Amino acid sequence: MSNRALLEVIALDAEDAIAAQAGGADRLELVTDMAADGLTPPRETFAAIRAAVDIPLRVMLRTTDGFAAGDVSVLARTARELRAEGAQEFVLGFLNPDGTPDLAAVEAVVAELDDCRWTFHRAIDRAADRDQLRKALADLPGLDTYLTAGSAAGVDAGLPVLVAEAARRGEPGYGARMLVGGGLTLSHLPVLRSAGLDAFHIGGAARPSGWGRPVSAQAVAEWRSALA
Secondary structure, eight states: OOOOOEEEEEESSHHHHHHHHHHTOSEEEEOBOGGGTOBOOOHHHHHHHHHHOOSOEEEEOOOSSSSOOOOHHHHHHHHHHHHHHTOOEEEEOOBOTTSSBOHHHHHHHHTTSTTOEEEEOGGGGGOSOHHHHHHHHTTSTTEEEEEEOSSTTOHHHHHHHHHHHHTTTTSTTOOSEEEEOSSOOGGGHHHHHHTTOOEEEESGGGOTTOTTSOOOHHHHHHHHHHHO
């Protein structure tokens, strides 16, 4: 059995996507507007990236900064349009003001996904009760991943939570894969890998020159080598 871990890289456009694939990325998360921590990209951007690479793409469904759902009808329509364009995997996650999962919004969007696989993103790191959120979402169709740093403050602060949750794999609410991201550095990998974690997500780490520059294939390759 292969010990190879999954490496997901944020891509903003086709140039990013091509470089990430060349560096060894296994999957891309497609977003726009990183000033708002990543919103849904235009359909045209998805189509251009899909034409440029042949690795899996997970498309963000998020129309506003923060973790409130905003206009759910807009989210549902956007999901339908992306499905029509050929999108097969997604990223989403919404919270109520009190930090509980916004199940009505999540269920309304998931209903448009035709059982496609999807990631609940770092909204979990802002949840009032992570365990309660996991159990509330556990039976939703298609949910196979949580993108998490273990803490809203990032992986440095969240390491104990990540290790503890990894040890609960298989318990109710803990069946989905943990995809670690949010301030992740190469120095975190030994502890995370020792805990059995096998999926990692990078954004800024793939851009040594900053978000104003494209993904560096060389930077992605360094991560791929570290995770091989």
